[in-house]
Amino acid sequence: MDRIDYACALHDLAVDHLARGDADEARGPLQVAIEILRAELGDDHPDVANVLGTEGDLLEYLGDLSGALLVRRRALEIIESARKKFTGHDVIDRIWVQSMRRLAGTVRSSGAYEEAEALYRRVSAFCESRFGTHDPELGAILNDQGVLYKFMGRYDEARRVYSRAKDLLLAQSGTANRDLASLYHNLGGIEHAAGRFAAGEPWAREAVRIREAACGPDHPEVAADLGALAAIVAGLGRYDEAEALYLRARDIFERTIGSGHYEVGVTLANLAHLAQSKGEMELAETRYLEAIMIKCEALGERHPDVALTRNNFASLLVVLGRPADARVQFATALEIFEATVAADHPHRRICQENLTRIPC
Numbered sequence: 001m002d003r004i005d006y007a008c009a010l011h012d013l014a015v016d017h018l019a020r021g022d023a024d025e026a027r028g029p030l031q032v033a034i035e036i037l038r039a040e041l042g043d044d045h046p047d048v049a050n051v052l053g054t055e056g057d058l059l060e061y062l063g064d065l066s067g068a069l070l071v072r073r074r075a076l077e078i079i080e081s082a083r084k085k086f087t088g089h090d091v092i093d094r095i096w097v098q099s100m101r102r103l104a105g106t107v108r109s110s111g112a113y114e115e116a117e118a119l120y121r122r123v124s125a126f127c128e129s130r131f132g133t134h135d136p137e138l139g140a141i142l143n144d145q146g147v148l149y150k151f152m153g154r155y156d157e158a159r160r161v162y163s164r165a166k167d168l169l170l171a172q173s174g175t176a177n178r179d180l181a182s183l184y185h186n187l188g189g190i191e192h193a194a195g196r197f198a199a200g201e202p203w204a205r206e207a208v209r210i211r212e213a214a215c216g217p218d219h220p221e222v223a224a225d226l227g228a229l230a231a232i233v234a235g236l237g238r239y240d241e242a243e244a245l246y247l248r249a250r251d252i253f254e255r256t257i258g259s260g261h262y263e264v265g266v267t268l269a270n271l272a273h274l275a276q277s278k279g280e281m282e283l284a285e286t287r288y289l290e291a292i293m294i295k296c297e298a299l300g301e302r303h304p305d306v307a308l309t310r311n312n313f314a315s316l317l318v319v320l321g322r323p324a325d326a327r328v329q330f331a332t333a334l335e336i337f338e339a340t341v342a343a344d345h346p347h348r349r350i351c352q353e354n355l356t357r358i359p360c
Helices: 003-019 023-041 046-061 065-085 090-110 113-131 136-151 155-173 178-193 197-215 220-235 239-256 262-277 281-299 304-319 323-340 346-356
Strands: none
Touching: 003 023, 003 046, 023 046, 046 065, 046 090, 065 090, 090 113, 090 136, 113 136, 136 155, 136 178, 155 178, 178 197, 178 220, 197 220, 220 239, 220 262, 239 262, 262 281, 262 304, 281 304, 304 323, 304 346, 323 346
């Protein structure tokens, strides 16, 4: 085996480890693969861009969004340069589509929603025109785009792209596909966001079923699905069942990606809301504070997801009879929302209404 073949084998090994949720085992082979390909092919070769895509996946998996963004943008820079030299090259165009989709996803996670939308529109239009309306990648792109529209509060647009993604994914690989599990997770999530909990439960349960079959019961993606199901179950008033699901999800996250990871923060925020619903106010406050700390560390203090958790924490403070503290939290959350989301976003509007109810 020559050095390039060896590097490709190491990259495949790293991808397999990452797919199983084992980031520590993925890191070593991936770094060696990158070093070999750079030495043998140069820093600007498309194969280097392809492997950098996996490095971005690893960094994002570990919660390092700033590092992932740097790697994503570098990979796209390399592949766009290659496209200028090799116009109409199928493999290079395919790597470009994958690099754009990955970058759009990381930009979305960072909270830059308008930039992410522009990237998704560009890559979905190109993929459809270049590879056809039934291309497998297109379904995954549309699914990701639907997540963005949910975060932006544009639920009808989210449902529209999810519906098209579902048709594509079902036509391609039937009912045992991880991308389909992600879609069902998201379909449940959009119904949860709209307060239609009973409509969302079947989608969320099917996501868990498919993902457990594909990844095993202790994978971080399974934990994310469990959290989505728990939120819906809580909305239906089945608090004990929801708590058990959240705690299982938290335990999986802590074992696999660490107690300070963003996903743990998300789960703690959800557990805090659940504790408040059960009347466990001290526990709710503790969990909200932990969640805010983790989210600020992972996302930065000006991220809209941090603002949402601050808004929810402030609502708890109102119940606890601490209006001055609540006002500070609502005002901070609203300032973030005003800088990051549209004026008609539901979260921004609700936060504004909450703040106006607090006496000066």
